Amino acid sequence: MNGTTNVGVFRALDFIPSGALVFDQSFIIQFWNTTFENWTQENREDVVGQCLLDKFPHLGKRIYRDRFQETLEIGSKAIFSSQMHKYLIPCPLGDGKFRQQECYVYPFSTEDQSFAVMHAEDVTSVVERSSQLRNLSKLKDRFLAATSHDLRSPLNIILGFADILSRDKNLDQEGRDDVTIIRHSGESLLEMVDDLLELSKLQSQKKHSKTQPKMQKCKIAETIHSSVQVNQPLADKKNIHLDLQMTINANALVLANKLDLTKAFTTLISNAVILANPNSKMKIGVSERSQHFFIMLSYNGQVIPDDRISHVFEMYSRVIMDSPTEKNTGLGLSLVKSIIQYHGGQISANNRSNHEGTTFTLTLPVLAESQITQAKHFLVIDPTPSSRQNFSLLLESTLHGLEFCTSQDELEKKLETKRFDLIFLDVDHPQLQQIIEKLNHSKNLPPIVACSSNVNDLNNLSSQLVVASVSALTKPLVKEELLKVIQTLMQ
């Protein structure tokens, strides 16, 4: 056993309900507190004096050793979360499980020596409880989805028969009124069930990335226009003028699930119509800036209390009160927010400065393809598989004519069979000189984008290529920069 020092200084660590140990600059354990004794059934006398990295070999990995070293040398404090490490010091619980620990390592110095103190908090019960809660939440989601689905069929039957009844000529006025109530209540219930189903569908998509909804290119102007039209009869009933002003290109695109996006716009507008004063004007402005569409909807009418406006998109928040004629399910705006968020957008609500109504502001990313002219055939010359995969990932959703080649022979064949609109060339390619020669000899050479992790390589290349336009991109590639270069060259 190696010599120990200063044990007395650390005695206070015996009084804390967490595991604590102290090690010195040679990783020799200088103190082992009573909590660790209880948790591990290992006595202080047996542990103190041993090297931490020998006693617990997994701590010899760089992810631990380097960070301990950093604490000892520069005095930094290190956190080791239970989620990433489960535990640093194995403390068996008896059933094959170990105490999960949230660990902190911090520096401690005496006059002549530097130490590191490891402090381990037992979070086993918290982790287990949170796992139980997650399972309960999953169960609740499944129950909600199944119940909503099962309610739909009997509801449709009730509505169908109510419709038949309402056309029965033998029914007196009182009976007819009663049937109308049945129909209206049934329709409200059906609307609520539909919203619940939609929300649980979105929740399930959020949880399982593999079941993402099908996205396609949508003309945003068209989608908003049709949502306004759908709401026109509702607005007409209250004599509300829907004033739609669009300053965007009619063909501007978003990548969207058209059905869901239409549902979001329609729900948002119908909610606003419910809240707006009769005989008022509702403004819907659509503009584009900084690669985003901005949709602003403002109305004069019911004001959401300032202290509750931040809760307006929560499920059943009931921030928006029912009007005498329209019931609010408490799900609509929550649904709108979920849809907008999975489209990569944001939505917010603010009361207008005159406190006579509210403005909803919504952003959605512009589909970059709509800014790129009709370039369809792109060639990537790159020998590295991960790099080619990166191109696919970055451009997959925007371009379909993306082809790859890895060698000069393959390049020759590609250039013979197809005319490309743009070529991406990896400057670190081992056959770079032969490839440059091949490119310089081919007819109708398109613009070339040189890609490298070294900026100097990119500058050298442009002098070697006989092509009107050479651009450069540094790796790792970033989608925005990539699309910007494409856009510039295509114009």
Added chain:
Amino acid sequence: MPEIKISPDQSDALGELVNLGMGKAASVISEMLNEKVSLSAPEIKIIEYSQFQSSIGEFANLISVVQMKFFGPFSGISTIVFPPESATNLVTALMGEDVSSEEIDCMRYNTLNELGNILLNSVVGNLTNMLHERVNFGVPEYLEGETTPTLKRLNLSPTDPCLTARTRFIVRDLEIKGDIILVFTLDSMQTLLKSLDKLLADV
């Protein structure tokens, strides 16, 4: 803020020191992930805090922030800001793609706090170490939420001088962007620049 001028040499040296620190952190993260982590050279700027706030942009409505204070010859706050998609990508890279987004939400706090701790310790530690200074490190704190109120919680004055290092790294084809910001007191910023000059003169 009285104008703090940074010479091209000082900027290069700072970039290199921050880069070295990040490189160290990247190698630890790389071992944690068991994957190669490619790192871009950080873009160094000295700006006022208010300029930094606007540079986060109006579209980063939500941000994840890890902040850690440090005290000594250089006093200030080191902060790393992740846009939401980068934060999710980072947690996904660490936890694997089979983890549901609900579970990722639960893991964000601890995971990002630890990753921020690794990055900030390395960057600040390397910077002070190379300049032969020693600082006391605070405990990292994780904040998450809408950009404006979250940045307000950092309790910084609009004119505080900030050394910003914008970087990005790619893990398993997932692009992760992050802004590392070191906010110094005015005196500390001047001490830092003097120490840098000393380092440059010794080279």
